[in-house]
Amino acid sequence: MSEAVSPVVDAAHAEPFTGEGDYRAAVERIREAASAYYEGTDLAMDDATYDALIARVTVTESAQPGWAVADSPAQVVAAGGGVVGDVEHSTPMLSLANVFDADELRAWAARLDRVLGHPARGYTVEPKIDGMAIAARYVDGALVQVATRGDGRAGEDVTAQSRAVAGLPGALARPVTVEVRGEVFMTDDDFARANELRTAHGGQPFANPRNAAAGTLRAQDRAYEAPLSFLAYAVHDLPGGEGLTHAGAMAAVAELGVATTAGSPTGMPLCSTVDELLTAIAALGAARGGLGFAIDGAVIKADDPADRDAAGSSSRAPRWAIAHKFPADTRTSKLLTIEVQVGRTGVITPVAVLEPVQVGGVVVTSATLHNFDDLVRRDVRVGDTVFVRRAGEVIPEITGAKLDERADDAEPFTPPAVCPRCGGDIDRSQKRWRCVQGRACGAVESLAYFTARDSMDIEGLGDKVIRALVAADLVTDPADLYDLDVETLEKLERLGRTSATKLVAAIDGSRTQPMSRVLTGLGVRMTGRSMSRRLARHFGTMEVLLAATVEQLQEVEAVGPERAATIHAELVELSPVIAKLTERGINMAEPGVTPYEERAAATEAPAGERLPLVKEDGKPMSVVVTGSVPGLTRNEGNEAVERLGGKSSGSVSKRTDLVVVGEGAGSKAAKAEELGVPVMPSDRFAALLAAHDAGDQPSWPDFQG
Incomplete structure (x- = not known):
């Protein structure tokens, strides 16, 4: 194997090629990958490998300038792979140089200071969107032409395909002549919708949002219109824009009605030092x-x-800007096998087993394949080289396979004919297949979920005890747990009378848990801890929740028609178990909640009864808890937010109303300070909660400072 096609290290530790042949082979690999990337047809190489090859070519040309080829990918925009059209840009659309860590960023900033002869007068930080760069020209406020970056000097005309791009208006708020530059991309929702449309029209799913955006933007006479979004990051010939800072120019663009990176959920922080950067x-x-x-x-x-x-600027990139690349979230690996797993509610899911690969800083050995219909559409087979990404930076998923590297004898995956756990029939009526036995098929998993700390919190009911109870036919559903006694439990292997006594007491003590915990433990599909709390606080009692219609369920925040229908069907299925739990004295009400009927009948809430974290317009405050809160676990802190009328959130943005900061708080506290979001120390939040629980009606500003 030649050096050029051997595994490459990350770009931050690039080493020059030792042979001219290997250098030239790497250049060709980069050009082929860039061509596929910019045409939006396929992802021929993952980002980390591409960046590493570019870095090696760059250091090789520094060490061996005589080897450098014409239009080297290290020296030209788009690595020579841009789709060039006949629309000449008013000024070149350059690429950006990359850095990969703090040391490299400091070195870049020091070079900039040397060039300027003084420290830079501030920096902006924007998201590097994984999309397709365009230049949009407006004349007297009307959009007249949109062109891709191409080779940086000229690009392809995509005006007709850009008319419906969200964030790129057809007319500006004022009749000005200006050119706006930015990125056309697909949001996660755009991508899901685009793949639905593409597969419905007989096509293969897109491998990733970037390719989907590029392919859609360049497609002509397509039978469907996939959604696209736009964020601007630069402007040229802005009337009255002379002398404006970059931040000021982007604010002016936003006033014209164009979406900008500064107006995105990330904002555009202004920094004075590298440490702030x-x-x-x-x-x-x-x-x-x-x-x-x-x-x-x-x-x-x-x-x-x-x-x-x-x-x-150089011929390829401006010297006053740099891209700080994150660890790649898409890599390639070999698909070793496809396993079929059965979840606690009986849902049957195909899971890919992979050769270990680092994706976004985490070693991934397995990834979701979503469902069997999706697996057939993607046509992923054992032995394939597949693209792996971390969806939402958490769940690894496979987005596609490198079909040109597939073995001739690779066989399509054959889905199971019966449930692989119990041998029962499979319900294939929905996208997610399910064992007809439902939760009974996964009794051990369902019981473990019900008794877990974030659900009913029954100490002593570990996996081994639950398996023993199920094997002995003593328990088949959560309600059966409350029929257990010491005499029955002490007969189980390695349990003994003392442990059995403690376990019975723990089970008995869980009867008083709030309704939201019961809901969480039951594992209603399309809900989790947060949604269970919202349902419990909205309806107040299990009786009212069970009687709620699909339309009434949609009154709850973040419950749309599909989720409401699923929750309704799940509650119907679970009603016999809920009835058994009720008969055994399990609490089926959420404390501190005004009965649903009273709230539904009231036209106006009495003065002075607003919860501490409810705004004047009656909407819940968006609250982020970061770090530890005295006396509360992380989940209990989020529960407390909702008990006080707020909505718990995991990230800080301009829409956040309050950030609770405790010991061990990280970047979220800094983000709150940067955005000017009110901050409350965790001890004051604990005091606010205690005052509320004591029956007082405190207001959170009284506890601020």
Whole structure:
């Protein structure tokens, strides 16, 4: 195997090629990958491998300048792979150089300071969106032309395909002539919808949102219109824009009605030092999974126009800007086998077993394949080289296979004919197949979920005890737990009378848990801890919840028609178990909640009865808890937010109303300070909760400071 096609190290530790042949082979690999990338047809190489090859070519050309080929991918925009059209850009659309860690960023900033002869007068930090760069020209406020970046000098005309792009208006708020540059991309929701449309029309699913955006933007005469979004990151010829900082120019663009990176959920932090830059970059990286669209790094720019003019640009990239790349969230690996797993509610899911691969800083050995219909559409087979990404930075998933590397004898996967756990029939009426035995098939898993700390919190009911109870036919559903006595339990292997006595007491003590915990433990599909709390606080009692219609369920925040229908069907299925639990004295009410009927009948809430974390318009405050709260676990802290009328959130944005900061708080506290979001120390939050629980009607500003 030649060096050029051997595994490559990360770009931050690039080494030059030792032979000219290997260097030239790497250049060709980059060009082929870039061509596929910019045409939006396929992902021929994962981002980390591409960045590493570019870095090796760059250091090789520095060490061996005589080897450098014409239009080297290290020196030209788009690595020579851009789709070139006949629309000439007013000024070149350049690429960005990359850095990969703090040391490299500090080195770049030091070089910039040397070029300027003084420290840069501030920086901006923006998300590096994984999409397709375009230039949009407006004349007298009307959109007249949209072109892709192409080779940086000229691009392809995609005006007709850009008319419905969200964030790129057909007419500006004022009749000005201006050119806006930015990124066309697909949000997570856009991507899901695009794949639904593409497969419905007989096509293969897109491998990733970036390819989907590029392919959609360049497609002509397509039978369907897939959604696209846009965020601007630059502007040219802005009337009255002379002397504006970059932040000021983006604010002016936003006033014209164009969506900008500064107006995205990430915002556009302003920084004075490299340390501040690193804090902002870390915050952006931490928020990466919850943005709703893919980013692969942060873009740092000198904010002051005089600094930008003084720094200038090379033929490929500006010297006043740099991209700080995050660990790649898409890599390739070999698919070793496909396993079929059965969940606690009987849902049957195909799971890919992979050769270990690091994705986004985490070693991944398995990934979801979603459902069997999706597996057939993607046509992923054992032995394939597959693309792996971490969906939402958490759940690894396979987005597609490198079909040109598939073995001739690779066989399509054959889905199971019967449930692999119990041998029963499979309900194939929905996308997610399910054993007809439902929860009874996964009794051990269902019981473990019911008794877990975040559910009914029954100490002593570990996996081994639950398996023993199920094997002895003593328990088949959660209600059976409350029929157990010491005499029965002490007969189980290695349990003994003392342990049995403690276990019975723990089971008995769980009867008083709030309704939200019961709901969580029952594991209603399309709900979790947060949704269970919302349902419990909205309806107040299990009786009212069970009687709720699909329409009434949609009154709950984040419950749409599909989720409401699923929850309704699940509650119907669970009603016999709920009835058994009720008969055994399990609490079926949420404490501190005004009965649903009273709230539904009231036209106006009595003055002075608003919960502490409810705004004047009656909507819940968005509250983020970061760090530890005295006396509460992390989940109990989120529960407390909702008990006080708020809505718990996991990320800080401009829409956040309050951040509770405790010991061990990280980047979220810094993000709150940067955005000017009110902050409450965790001990004061604990005091607010205690005052509320004591029957007082405190207001959170009284506890601030």
